[in-house]
Amino acid sequence: MTTRAEFLERIREQVRMSPGRSPASSARRPQHPAAEAETIRRELVERWPETLEAFRREFEGVAGVFHRTASIDVVPAIVARIAHERQAREVVTWHSAALGADLAPALGACGLDVHPMPAAEPSGGAERERLRTLAARADLGLTGVDLAIAETGTLVLVSGAGRPRSTSLLPPCHIAVFDRTALVESLRQAGVFLEAWHRDGRPPAGGSAINFITGPSRTADIELTLTRGVHGPKEVHAIFVEQPIRG
Amino acid sequence: MSDAELTTPFRQRAGSAMKDEFLQEALTIATTKFIGLRREAFAGFPEGEALRDRARAIKEATLQHLDRHLETLIANVERLGGHVHFATTPAEARSIVVDIARRTGARMAVKAKSMATEEIHLNEALEAAGVTPVETDLGEYIIQLAHERPSHIIAPAIHKTKGQVAELFTRELKRPAEPDPEALTRIARAELREKFLQADLGITGANFAVADTGTVVLVTNEGNGRMVTSLPRVHVAVMGVEKVVPSFTDLMVFLAILAKSATGQKLSVYTSLVQGPRRAGELEGPEEFHLVLLDGGRIAQIGGPLREALSCLRCGACLNVCPVYRQIGGHAYGYTYPGPIGILLTAMLEGAPAVRDLAHASSLCGACVDACPVRIDIPRMLIELRREVDDEKLAPWTERVAFALLTKLLQNPRLYRFAAKAGRVLQRPFARDGRISRLPLPFGEWTRTRDLPPVASRTFQERWASDKDLRA
Numbered sequence: 001m002t003t004r005a006e007f008l009e010r011i012r013e014q015v016r017m018s019p020g021r022s023p024a025s026s027a028r029r030p031q032h033p034a035a036e037a038e039t040i041r042r043e044l045v046e047r048w049p050e051t052l053e054a055f056r057r058e059f060e061g062v063a064g065v066f067h068r069t070a071s072i073d074v075v076p077a078i079v080a081r082i083a084h085e086r087q088a089r090e091v092v093t094w095h096s097a098a099l100g101a102d103l104a105p106a107l108g109a110c111g112l113d114v115h116p117m118p119a120a121e122p123s124g125g126a127e128r129e130r131l132r133t134l135a136a137r138a139d140l141g142l143t144g145v146d147l148a149i150a151e152t153g154t155l156v157l158v159s160g161a162g163r164p165r166s167t168s169l170l171p172p173c174h175i176a177v178f179d180r181t182a183l184v185e186s187l188r189q190a191g192v193f194l195e196a197w198h199r200d201g202r203p204p205a206g207g208s209a210i211n212f213i214t215g216p217s218r219t220a221d222i223e224l225t226l227t228r229g230v231h232g233p234k235e236v237h238a239i240f241v242e243q244p245i246r247g
Numbered sequence: 248m249s250d251a252e253l254t255t256p257f258r259q260r261a262g263s264a265m266k267d268e269f270l271q272e273a274l275t276i277a278t279t280k281f282i283g284l285r286r287e288a289f290a291g292f293p294e295g296e297a298l299r300d301r302a303r304a305i306k307e308a309t310l311q312h313l314d315r316h317l318e319t320l321i322a323n324v325e326r327l328g329g330h331v332h333f334a335t336t337p338a339e340a341r342s343i344v345v346d347i348a349r350r351t352g353a354r355m356a357v358k359a360k361s362m363a364t365e366e367i368h369l370n371e372a373l374e375a376a377g378v379t380p381v382e383t384d385l386g387e388y389i390i391q392l393a394h395e396r397p398s399h400i401i402a403p404a405i406h407k408t409k410g411q412v413a414e415l416f417t418r419e420l421k422r423p424a425e426p427d428p429e430a431l432t433r434i435a436r437a438e439l440r441e442k443f444l445q446a447d448l449g450i451t452g453a454n455f456a457v458a459d460t461g462t463v464v465l466v467t468n469e470g471n472g473r474m475v476t477s478l479p480r481v482h483v484a485v486m487g488v489e490k491v492v493p494s495f496t497d498l499m500v501f502l503a504i505l506a507k508s509a510t511g512q513k514l515s516v517y518t519s520l521v522q523g524p525r526r527a528g529e530l531e532g533p534e535e536f537h538l539v540l541l542d543g544g545r546i547a548q549i550g551g552p553l554r555e556a557l558s559c560l561r562c563g564a565c566l567n568v569c570p571v572y573r574q575i576g577g578h579a580y581g582y583t584y585p586g587p588i589g590i591l592l593t594a595m596l597e598g599a600p601a602v603r604d605l606a607h608a609s610s611l612c613g614a615c616v617d618a619c620p621v622r623i624d625i626p627r628m629l630i631e632l633r634r635e636v637d638d639e640k641l642a643p644w645t646e647r648v649a650f651a652l653l654t655k656l657l658q659n660p661r662l663y664r665f666a667a668k669a670g671r672v673l674q675r676p677f678a679r680d681g682r683i684s685r686l687p688l689p690f691g692e693w694t695r696t697r698d699l700p701p702v703a704s705r706t707f708q709e710r711w712a713s714d715k716d717l718r719a
Contacts, residue, residue, distance in 0.1 A: 015313055027497045118530075120528060132530070161529065209477065212514065214516050220402070222385070223409050
């Protein structure tokens with residue numbers, strides 16, 4: 001078996017004997033990403049309506065369904081309507097702390113079976129299995145959004161306590177709720193936030209997966225015929241809430 | 248591809264591909280569609296050209312300090328609780344993965360599409376160890392059921408019709424299937440959903456690995472990459488050493504051009520950034536995370552003639568535009584990586600002698616350089632490979648003698664003029680309508696698939712000598 005030392009030494013040797021051949025430079029990283037991320041946010045306080053419009057265009061371009069509402073209190077009614085149109089009842093949601101609001105009572109009042117995910121790690125394997133089964137059986141998954149990238153119509157979700165990866169993955173319909181604080185214009189700006197979360201800024205959550213979601217799951221592997229919902233959700237909805245969710 | 252198939256000469260493999268009418272149609276439709284989608288994507292993205300240059304410069308800069316970036320990656324993966332393994336050969340990589348499977352008592356492994364695990368023939372090794380590997384990318388699932396190999400880097404089953412897929416599902420899954428892509432996809436979803444939830448082991452490649460955060464990046468459209476890295480209790484990622492990039496800022500440059508080059512999407516549906524095993528408070532994610540760093544011939548090229556090929560993102564754009572690939576498809580190449588870049592990667596992984604024939608399976612037209620998101624100069628390296636193959640006397644002796652004679656002829660003006668005159672006389676019985684379509688043996692092999700222009704009735708040299716207007 002190759003040891004780490006041998007492996008790296010062979011690479012070192014090759015690196016030493018190979019001169020640079022073409023222009024070489026890695027991307028210029030932000031010096032203080034948290035400060036730069038803050039600047040991006042501040043500038044968007046002015047420009048968010050244009051950014052939101054760009055997001056909507058791109059998101060719809062990748063077959064996402066866009067909704068807009070005044071406040072988080074209206075969200076349960078929208079979710080219920082989506083559910084009723086699909087004759088669906090079972091909803092798994094992120095924990096209220098991760099969503100920024102406790103929507104379970106209102107969703108329940110609309111006749112849905114709501115299963116909020118716990119804020120803390122399940123105590124045992126059996127409980128973990130039960131929660132996963134709930135997500136696998138659910139018709140709808142309701143999540144928050146950590147970044148919404150206008151350039152590509154992308155939702156970025158960070159995993160962590162109370163915000164399982166399966167909520168946006170296993171149910172056939174994913175509904176994501178966000179406000180203007182999640183909006184960024186470009187992949188480049190999203191990169192600044194990623195740098196910030198890993199260096200001098202605070203990440204939205206402490207999980208080990210960050211997922212960029214750009215529309216519903218799709219494949220074209222059979223005769224290049226575009227088909228949605230192959231493994232992940234067949235539908236993705238994004239509900240934009242005008243009043244910032246966390247007040 | 249089995250060894251038996253590889254013993255068929257390349258020429259013959261290519262020949263049968265060109266006679267396969269369905270394959271010809273499928274190839275034309277697929278490659279033409281991909282070319283159009285890619286062109287549209289870049290047309291609506293003016294900064295794309297500059298980003299391609301930046302992406303290339305990042306790859307180059309990373310290679311110049313690959314040792315350092317890998318050390319950073321390793322340190323960060325371990326800091327996050329992951330394990331890093333080192334594989335010089337495919338056999339070593341296989342045994343590392345098989346050992347992990349054994350130790351963790353895994354019985355089924357779900358796999359996201361990964362060229363690296365194709366390259367090391369991992370599935371056979373897992374099966375031999377009693378672990379059932381299940382490919383979960385729809386295209387890969389289809390060809391696994393059919394016991395075939397991928398024919399395109401990003402669309403592995405483009406050589407199959409929906410009718411063939413329906414027959415395959417009916418036979419292998421014992422489920423009556425209609426030849427309708429939507430219905431077939433639904434069947435695959437149901438079959439594979441069960442497997443995702445049951446599997447103990449998730450196996451992936453890596454599109455990128457970000458050194459300074461210990462992140463493995465997976466790009467998929469179907470969501471199988473997310474399933475495989477979220478649901479099983481162990482995740483193993485197998486990755487060539489060249490896939491590392493320094494930072495998230497660098498990563499964004501690549502993400503902005505990768506999907507556009509591959510499928511014309513602005514971004515693939517899912518880009519998953521995976522950082523070690525699940526953390527405190529998380530419901531899902533693996534308990535164990537392993538990263539297998541694979542050499543397999545790459546390291547020797549850091550300072551070698553194929554260095555540029557280490558920048559490849561595996562987008563498949565060069566396949567679609569290659570006039571040779573468009574004619575013969577992926578299987579005829581005979582190895583894991585098809586197309587123009589595939590020839591170079593095969594030389595890298597298997598050694599130059601393996602591409603004795605393949606090195607010539609290119610018209611050197613340069614369409615691949617234009618399509619490549621990081622502008623790899625594939626023709627330059629193919630020419631170098633041809634030279635190497637020649638030096639090693641890998642070409643047949645007839646070819647070497649013919650080219651040696653031609654070299655003499657071209658160096659001696661008198662001999663050249665005599666040859667032109669002689670050719671004019673000798674070609675008479677064969678030239679028809681301004682072309683030579685059939686020559687007798689031993690030249691017949693040349694004209695079997697192409698025409699030869701005849702020697703002109705007056706050569707340029709003769710006109711130059713006598714025709715004043717030409718010089719005026």
